[in-house]
Amino acid sequence: MLQVSYIRDNREQVLERLAVKNFKQPELVNEVIDLDDKRRSTQTSLDNTSAEANAAAKQIGDLMRNGKKDEAETLKAKTSAWKEEIKKLSEQLALVEGELYQKLVLMPNLPHSSVPKGSTPEENEIVLENGVKPNLPENALPHWELATKYNLIDFELGVKITGAGFPVYKGKGAKLQRALIAFFLDEAEKSGYNEVMLPLMVNEASGFGTGQLPDKEGQMYHVGVDNLYLIPTAEVPITNLYRDVILKGDELPVKNTGYTPCFRREAGSYGAHVRGLNRLHQFDKVELVQIVHPDNSYDVIEQMSLHVQGLLQKLGLPYRVLRLCGGDMSFTASLTYDMETWSAAQQRWLEVSSVSNFESFQSNRLKLRFRNAEGKTQLAHTLNGSALALPRIVATLLENNQTEKGIKIPEVLVPYTKFEWID
């Protein structure tokens, strides 16, 4: 959520930057400012009236104590007008605040100046491409066939016990999952992240805090009896750890990492592109979250991008980094890098990580602040990134490393898998 004060002070710039995101309702900017004017004037009237009523109440108390009952009664008689006024103004204020909030949550975050204008994925900027795409033989198999051939993943069994999109990993397939999780967590720790293990369900307040609610409710699984949501990403519980928190200046940066399964309903996505591991309802992911000083957040996003790239390099996977264009970015981000690996058998790029700077868009809603050098509270910047999401890594690993004699495990993973080949 954007700060109203920022919108007020930077009206033209806000309009310009919203245009980069192809925002369709620029009129909201003026509406928000108007509503805020109304909010302020109503608040002022309410405050003034309350001040009068408070003064009278205090006076009545004094009169009673001094035995001047008659005077107290006279004054009492006058208070009903204030009470009515206060009630009316409070209702008005609640109404205006509600309207203002409704408009404000419709406004996306402002893109960073480096974000290219554009509306389709084709307009994303390719920042760099790294690694060698393997030349697979004619008869190379896509990962879902390899998974079956080597008895690594059973999609049918998942359907039987749960439904489509809930794969069952078996034998070396299961071990590979565990190895990747441990590898990613160890690498994060080396980069200074503190590991946390978290609830996989969150309450409504947390859903609001990171912006999944109210709009994206349909993307999460909801446990009705207890009104809890299965997390779509570890970002939700990790970031909400800091909801309503004021950090000391020297506590920044906060660097947390966590492994969790992620649950996404992905309603309406079917077809060839979601075959196998390409898109699932439940998948595993290691997430990085940082809370930083606003001055540093753009340095930090570069560091996070390098961390993710390091993982892909160590795994020997060809990848590219995209700077997302305004139209392809998420609602909440100011700048996003997507990392994609080359899936050699499918002959397409698969997104395996997304690293974003949210500036104060999330922290405003979370009320995540820190005490700055002047001792004042100030909204912190938040960033997060996957490092990494497992399924597509597994997909490209299986496809790209397939040989006549089996699938070769990358060297860095062998200490974790304890086997070098899937055969």
Add this chain to the structure above:
RNA sequence: GGAGAGGUGUCUGAGUGGUCGAAAGAGCACGCCUGGAAAGUGUGUAUACUUCAAAAGGGUAUCGAGGGUUCGAAUCCCUCCCUCUCCGCCA
């Protein structure tokens, strides 16, 4: 799930209708003291809004959340949430 107790500031904890944004202590910050530290001592120490104000400061709201009673609510009433203790169940 049953029975009971309770939710106050960074923490402990007082406060049962007005003088309470809230005692006291601890912690923390700054200063004095000291060769240095401890002890001692002094001051300060919530958040948000503000078309009051240059600032100091002032006003308003907030004592789990939301409603209500009252001229006036941390304090009384109602609803909800949460925590603790005992019993039951259980990895």
